[in-house]
Amino acid sequence: MMLHISDLKKFVRCPRLYLTDRDSPPREYRPFVRLDEEVTELAAGKIGAVNAFRGQRGDEPEKALEAAVNYDWLVSARFAYMDLRVKVPFLHRNEDGWDIYFMFIGLFPHPYDMEMYCDTVWVLKKNGLKIKDYYIIHLNSDYVRQGELDPDQLFRISDCFYNHKNHPMIPVREAVEKNMKDLTDLILRVQACGWDTVQLPVRTSRCVSRQKCRYYDSCFPEEKEGPANSIITLITSHYRYDMKAAGIEYLADADPDLIEGSRQQYSQIAGDQNGGLFVDRPALCSWLSYVKYPITFIDFEWERFAIPPYDGMHPFDVLPFEYSIHILHEDGTVTHTVFLSVHDDRREFAEGLIRDVPSEGTLVAYNAEGAEKIRLEELALQFPEYAGQLRDMISRMEDLQLPFSSGTVYDVRMRGFWSLKTIMSMMDDEGYKNLDIREGMDAVFQWRLLDYDDESADTEKITEDLKAYCGMDSYAMTVVYKWLLELAGG
Ligand code: SF4
Structure with missing residues (x-):
């Protein structure tokens, strides 16, 4: 062998x-x-x-x-x-x-x-x-x-x-x-290793070290199927399995001596004690006060290349290929725009943003610090003639993930996660479920077929699916933002 x-x-x-x-x-x-x-x-x-x-x-x-x-x-x-x-x-x-x-x-x-x-x-x-x-x-x-x-x-x-x-x-x-x-x-x-020699799955640090094992859900199906307020959803907890082994089933009953005491853990435990939802209203109102109309909810999709395919790119640089924008105006109306390209349309991408993003109000992205702000800065470096407008967008951008990642808001249905899809699944069950593309990497894999000019690819369908997926991300942000407004009391 x-x-x-x-x-x-x-x-x-x-x-x-x-x-x-x-x-x-x-x-x-x-x-x-x-x-x-x-x-x-x-x-x-x-x-x-x-x-x-x-x-x-x-x-x-x-x-x-x-x-x-x-x-x-x-x-x-x-x-x-x-x-x-x-x-x-x-x-x-x-x-x-x-x-x-x-x-x-x-x-x-x-x-x-x-x-x-x-x-x-x-x-x-x-x-x-x-x-x-x-x-x-x-x-x-x-x-x-x-x-x-x-x-x-x-x-x-x-x-x-x-x-x-x-x-x-x-x-x-x-x-x-x-x-x-x-x-x-x-x-x-x-x-010599065979199925007759291995023991039943035993959860140890190796199951989640560096990267969660791809067989985790099949080895421990009870975790996904357990209650949403299970103690094992406690974020960054070293002792959640010890607590479970000691008979503690729910977040609300967490042993104070066995929690690290992070803000997120506090909001999870308080949320469960509070019937399922925790909101730090002063902190939420403070975050919301930074968001001004017209509000531009924006989402990018991009490809990353190990070896630069086009001029001006470094190894591992990204090529943005799509953005979706939902603009929420003060009177409640919403407008929507999508930009999608194949091959190298970075200049058109930057020019499109300058055309489509209002020159005032707040831009809102989910994980803005880790994605959209970085993409805008990269474009500013590649097209110095647009740097002023692109950096102005960065300066007006707020991260919609912050109220969740900071423990300002926690709903036990989040099960210890705060991705946009997780939050959206609590609001509107239909959200991503009817889409043929439901994950960012699926969008990239489909886009590659367009970029390779793959003749077997259904170009029209892929284009439609990509627009629907990216469009859902920016739409989902409007839904989540309105929910946060409600939680803050309007
Ligand atoms: S999750 Fe992976 S590492 Fe853990 S017991 Fe199962 S197969 Fe082994």
Whole structure:
């Protein structure tokens, strides 16, 4: 049975996770960040990997070993030891062994994914290859595309991992050699693992560490099906499961000695004690006092590219492709506009905003600080001629998420979440349910079909669905805002 490093990682996290993944049908690969280019070829141009052996998917491991005798450069070569198979981006022969070049499709390689580096080198050493120098090829955050891609500027080569301030600090060689372990026993345990050997699901920190396990809901279905005011909905609580195990079922009965005491937790517990709803009216009125008519509820959709596809873009820059605006006037009337484009229409996007957003009143976005304000600032940098108007929009923007994320308002039906969809589901059950696109990433995946000029795509339907989805986001904000007005007493 062929194993990959990802299998070992899953097994170490949880044997049940490894087995469930192994026995599930392959999932469709839908990356959050788009990477259209042949990045290995581009990087080969950067390091001068010419006359190289090029490995292919499905190669027998002997092929790479034979190539190691005849070539000075090995690109994407496949090696294996004890059924653990690795793909090595670049190996370059020197007088005293081989230099290894890892690829990191990101801006700053940190020493987080150490198993991948260590396990790769372990397999190479077991195959008798002596590794001398260690490098990581990664994307250059300072690169700005102008015309054709320039591999020399697009990539950086580092012999160090970066620290939390993104400064190169820890030599790759030192880190890998210090952390490398003999994998023999682990591989044998993975090979021996079967459903008869794993225990029933047990909730531990590994289920939610870094990223919530994708099988969490199937391992612990009772959490989704339990009451909305269950103690396990208590936000950022270290002890919610301890409280549950001690017989505390509801937020209202939380043990004061076992809560951290954040404002959100207070609003959750007070909400449950209060029949399901908590409102800090003075704080809510204060927030509402900043919102002036005409109120522009605004939502953006965008695509993120690892490698900049258009002039003026850096690696990992975003391309905004859609906005929806609902404008609520003081007399209660509402007007609605949607802008949608494919390919590079950043200028039209910026000009459209200047045309469609009123020059006075407040702009309201949900998670404005983490999204719309950043997008507007990026446009201001890319189109300095519009910077004044775009930055004026930023200065007039309020974040509708704030009353919820700050614990000013909590309804137990939120179940510890405060996304716009969660709040909207309490107001109007039909909201997102009738849409064919219901999530931001689904919108991006559909838009990609338009952007790729995919002939099999139903362009008209996708366009309609994208407009309906983005339109629902800005409409939902008007509904939530009116609800907050009601809660504040009008
Ligand atoms: S949710 Fe937890 S127990 Fe279930 S598969 Fe994931 S890590 Fe394992």
